[in-house]
Amino acid sequence: MILVECKSIPTSESYFITTPIYYVNDVPHLGHAYTTIVCDTLARFMRLDGREVLFLTGTDEHGQKVEKSANLSGETPLDFTNRVSQRFRELTKKLQISNDDFIRTTEQRHIQASQAIWTALNQSGDIYLGSYSGWYSIRDEAFFSENELIKPKGSSGQLLAPSGAPVEWVEEPSYFFRLSNWQQRLLDFYDKNPSFILPESRRNEVISFVSGGLQDLSVSRTSFQWGITVPGDSNHIMYVWLDALTNYITASGYPDTGSALFEKFWPANIHVVGKDILRFHAVYWPAFLMSAGLEPPQRVFAHGWWTVEGQKMSKSLGNVVEPFELVERFGLDPIRYFLLREVPFGNDGDFSESGLVHRVNSDLSNDLGNLSQRVLSMIFKNCGAALPTPGEFSEDDNTLLAKMGGLLKQVRTAMEQQLCHRALEDIWVLVRAANTYVDHQAPWGLKTSDPERMNTVLYVLAESLRHTGILIQPFMPNSADKLLEQLGVPDDERDFSHLNKSSCLVPGKTISQPEGIFPRILNDTHF
Numbered sequence: 001m002i003l004v005e006c007k008s009i010p011t012s013e014s015y016f017i018t019t020p021i022y023y024v025n026d027v028p029h030l031g032h033a034y035t036t037i038v039c040d041t042l043a044r045f046m047r048l049d050g051r052e053v054l055f056l057t058g059t060d061e062h063g064q065k066v067e068k069s070a071n072l073s074g075e076t077p078l079d080f081t082n083r084v085s086q087r088f089r090e091l092t093k094k095l096q097i098s099n100d101d102f103i104r105t106t107e108q109r110h111i112q113a114s115q116a117i118w119t120a121l122n123q124s125g126d127i128y129l130g131s132y133s134g135w136y137s138i139r140d141e142a143f144f145s146e147n148e149l150i151k152p153k154g155s156s157g158q159l160l161a162p163s164g165a166p167v168e169w170v171e172e173p174s175y176f177f178r179l180s181n182w183q184q185r186l187l188d189f190y191d192k193n194p195s196f197i198l199p200e201s202r203r204n205e206v207i208s209f210v211s212g213g214l215q216d217l218s219v220s221r222t223s224f225q226w227g228i229t230v231p232g233d234s235n236h237i238m239y240v241w242l243d244a245l246t247n248y249i250t251a252s253g254y255p256d257t258g259s260a261l262f263e264k265f266w267p268a269n270i271h272v273v274g275k276d277i278l279r280f281h282a283v284y285w286p287a288f289l290m291s292a293g294l295e296p297p298q299r300v301f302a303h304g305w306w307t308v309e310g311q312k313m314s315k316s317l318g319n320v321v322e323p324f325e326l327v328e329r330f331g332l333d334p335i336r337y338f339l340l341r342e343v344p345f346g347n348d349g350d351f352s353e354s355g356l357v358h359r360v361n362s363d364l365s366n367d368l369g370n371l372s373q374r375v376l377s378m379i380f381k382n383c384g385a386a387l388p389t390p391g392e393f394s395e396d397d398n399t400l401l402a403k404m405g406g407l408l409k410q411v412r413t414a415m416e417q418q419l420c421h422r423a424l425e426d427i428w429v430l431v432r433a434a435n436t437y438v439d440h441q442a443p444w445g446l447k448t449s450d451p452e453r454m455n456t457v458l459y460v461l462a463e464s465l466r467h468t469g470i471l472i473q474p475f476m477p478n479s480a481d482k483l484l485e486q487l488g489v490p491d492d493e494r495d496f497s498h499l500n501k502s503s504c505l506v507p508g509k510t511i512s513q514p515e516g517i518f519p520r521i522l523n524d525t526h527f
């Protein structure tokens with residue numbers, strides 16, 4: 001029997017991937033779940049592809065916004081952050097996120113790392129004391145110059161940040177970071193590293209922002225308390241973004257740059273962020289790192305935003321999508337599949353229940369669900385519940401087998417560019433080809449006329465399910481497990497090195513009674 005060999009990279013290369021750390025001023029919503037699920041999928045993919053992965057997520061707990069929310073709820077900032085941070089930790093459990101670390105910026109290891117990077121910036125001559133007078137948006141935790149602000153027509157005169165958040169005038173002593181000195185070095189860095197910022201359109205936006213000139217950045221605050229003290233000046237706390245960005249190196253062991261952890265995982269392979277926080281990651285962060293004598297990350301990918309039924313998700317509109325509830329209602333894997341498949345990664349997307357139901361029913365229940373149910377039931381009934389022995393392969397068989405053989409390479413190429421939707425599209429080309437193949441070969445009619453041919457067809461189909469099951473593991477871990485379980489694929493033969501002919505299904509091996517893996521979502525159950 002000749003199955004097409006798909007070469008897998010024999011590598012234990014490291015892969016460090018991060019989500020943004022989430023502000024604890026609010027409970028988790030769909031936007032947070034989205035970034036975390038994308039990163040989880042990439043992390044799982046890389047592990048199955050033989051990479052050693054460090055996958056980091058966590059919570060951003062300092063700053064004026066969090067202090068204000070704690071005051072409003074009548075709690076101390078620490079009690080408040082302990083409570084809300086726990087909610088984010090629970091979300092990672094609910095979404096079965098495979099993170100290796102969960103960082104909180106109130107942890108001692110992080111305070112130490114933040115003070116160490118401050119000291120390094122200071123030693124390189126990039127920090128000076130001055131005073132800040134200008135606009136600040138607490139919601140964005142960001143400073144804005146007058147020409148960036150919006151003055152809504154007919155309003156009370158309240159100026160707004162580009163995000164729509166109100167700004168307030170701030171005047172206080174502040175330390176500054178000499179960002180203006182980094183303009184050319186940043187432009188050179190973008191030039192030498194063309195895939196540092198993805199997607200391409202976002203890269204162009206950042207380059208044009210930096211080319212327009214950079215002002216020094218205020219990196220400390222004195223008008224409130226909730227933050228990390230500036231080394232050597234306890235009147236100042238560090239600007240929350242300098243503190244927050246540092247989490248990525250804290251988790252890699254900074255300031256111990258000689259540690260095995262740091263050597264293995266820094267620079268990070270990728271920070272996945274929303275488009276609203278790209279400037280912090282693609283401008284300030286590499287400048288801080290280079291100033292501290294550290295390498296910038298290899299990539300920052302800025303994804304788009306989800307609206308809900310065409311509207312911005314907001315508390316005031318009452319349309320905030322709550323991920324715990326969503327998973328309870330529809331199950332985890334359908335939600336993961338929808339979020340990963342519906343929107344080309346990088347674009348904005350719209351979440352609607354009808355869109356979700358349509359996508360799940362058509363791709364999961366109809367395409368993959370029917371395929372697996374048909375094939376496994378036929379094997380169970382017609383082959384004595386044992387995987388059949390194939391005979392000689394026909395041209396049609398070889399065409400389908402070749403599709404399986406070439407798939408990992410295609411999916412890997414998509415995942416190296418973080419294009420989860422493209423990877424799923426590629427896998428579904430195989431699923432649809434296998435469905436067409438069943439229809440053409442009509443194995444149900446071969447039972448009496450040509451049982452040997454029926455065995456070959458069902459074997460080829462079972463192999464297509466094995467390939468599909470292995471490849472969908474990062475996207476839908478639970479459903480993939482069920483499928484591979486039903487096919488009798490051993491636990492230690494499920495990584496991508498087994499997408500080859502030497503790990504093909506063993507004829508004669510018994511299978512269990514097949515059970516539906518992707519139930520249809522019935523509209524009346526949910527509406």
Ligand code: MSP
Pocket residue numbers: 019020021022023030031032034035060244245246247273274275276277304305306307313
């Ligand atoms: N604390 C900062 C990040 C610091 S990273 C060093 C922060 N936190 S956040 O909780 O406000 O946002 C976290 C992420 O959620 C951001 O990447 C943001 O883009 C994302 N989203 C928030 N709302 C979203 C949608 N409606 N859709 C998709 N993602 C969205 O920013």
